[in-house]
Amino acid sequence: MLLTSRVAALPKSNPLAHYDKLSIADFDGEPYISFTTDRGGYLKETLSALFSACGILPDKRIEASQTHAVISLVNQGLGFAIVPRSAQIMQMENIVYRDIELPNQFRSDLYLVSRPNQNSSACDRVKDIIFDVLKQYRETS
Numbered sequence: 734m735l736l737t738s739r740v741a742a743l744p745k746s747n748p749l750a751h752y753d754k755l756s757i758a759d760f761d762g763e764p765y766i767s768f769t770t771d772r773g774g775y776l777k778e779t780l781s782a783l784f785s786a787c788g789i790l791p792d793k794r795i796e797a798s799q800t801h802a803v804i805s806l807v808n809q810g811l812g813f814a815i816v817p818r819s820a821q822i823m824q825m826e827n828i829v830y831r832d833i834e835l836p837n838q839f840r841s842d843l844y845l846v847s848r849p850n851q852n853s854s855a856c857d858r859v860k861d862i863i864f865d866v867l868k869q870y871r872e873t874s
Contacts, residue, residue, distance in 0.1 A: 739780075740818050741831045742803070744810040754832045757787045764812030765791035772798030780815055783835065804828065822866065 741760070743750045749759055768777040777796075784791060794812045797803045801823060803814045808825040821830045845863060847856060 738818055739815045741833050742807045742814045742816050743829050744807055745827050745829055746810055750829045756834050757789055760791050761789045763791050765793045766803050766806045766812045766814040767793050767796045769796045769798040
């Protein structure tokens with residue numbers, strides 16, 4: 734299991750990109766790239782609840798169904814997105830990731846599940862790679 738939070742993905746041209754850590758209030762009125770309901774439903778609902786709870790109304794510009802598509806739209810300068818911390822593995826030329834102060838209920842538990850008694854060296858290697866990559870995104874608090 735990995736406890737993870739969210740980070741802001743911002744175009745380098747956004748003035749907020751110059752700060753190391755942001756508050757959710759910083760995004761009020763900012764151009765926003767949202768997840769779609771059909772494929773990114775959980776993330777969309779969680780972020781909508783977050784904005785509502787904090788009294789924030791970002792300027793939703795476009796929706797995408799997958800995290801990599803959302804990140805690509807941010808890279809094109811179309812707005813900011815709030816994505817899982819592990820999305821930082823997707824590095825692009827015109828994007829920066831920034832920590833956001835969020836309430837604890839907006840963190841996520843990630844699980845890696847496999848079938849019992851079906852171990853193989855290939856499966857074990859894939860699990861090792863996943864754990865190695867995700868270690869850098871583990872919450873420290």
